Amino acid sequence: MFEGEGTRAVVIARIKNSTPPEEGAVLDADAKKAKETGEPFQYVLERKDTKDGWKITKIASFPSYASDWKDVYEKPEPSNNRYVYGAYQ
Template sequence: MKLLIGALAVVLLAGCLDEGKRSEGLVNATKQAEEVVIATNSPDAAVKSWWSVKDAGMLLDREACYEYERLKSPTIEKLKSLASSDLPIGKVCIDDLLSFDRKITKVKIESDTRAVVMAVIKNSTPPEPGAELGDRDREAKELGEQYRYTLERKDTSSYWQISRIENFPSYARDWQDAYTKPTPSNNRYVYEQLQ
């Protein structure tokens, strides 16, 4: 997926998808993302704004993926002609958008410049047709995951910014960073999807 997003970014930066050539879905998703209003006047407002931008980003990613898929169609069609029906070739994009039920459970102001927002987030997307949802999966889906957002600001006249996001997945024993800084690649892997 990182490879797909990276390739798409290159295409977008190269100007291949100027306003006149973009699909209506991509134009609308871009407009919707641009129109998201953010609020940073309180820790909980900043977290809710973060969620709004993330949701708009998922829609934009999907529509951009459709454009990428369309641009790749010459190679996809040739690969399909070389592969049997047992080899999954072609569809890269996911049609159904993921949806999440997010609820702030606690806001703790630790000082004038630091706050912690606790939340429970559930994946409210229905299972795909044919997917199995066992009792443990169903229970985990219903419980969701705990998230902890740490926010900071320079002083009382500054706006709040998220400085750390942690989650507590059902399989974990402690909080984990949800966002980690990427490390440089040693390019050791062959990447099966490119072979």
């Protein structure tokens, strides 16, 4: 968070994709339900004081397989480049 007298807000939103399926695409019952339900996202907004604008400092999602919020922009661990992928050589 910012130094000093900061302000923080946590917003939970359900994001839905309202774009219709492409022509010829099949939307079975499970896919239709998932599309209509959407997915929860959590936004953390912060500002230094009431004169400053809000800034999004964190975005998290709650995937169906998880038991807690997961950072959407989690920095991956550096790769050790140990593997050789034969199909790509």
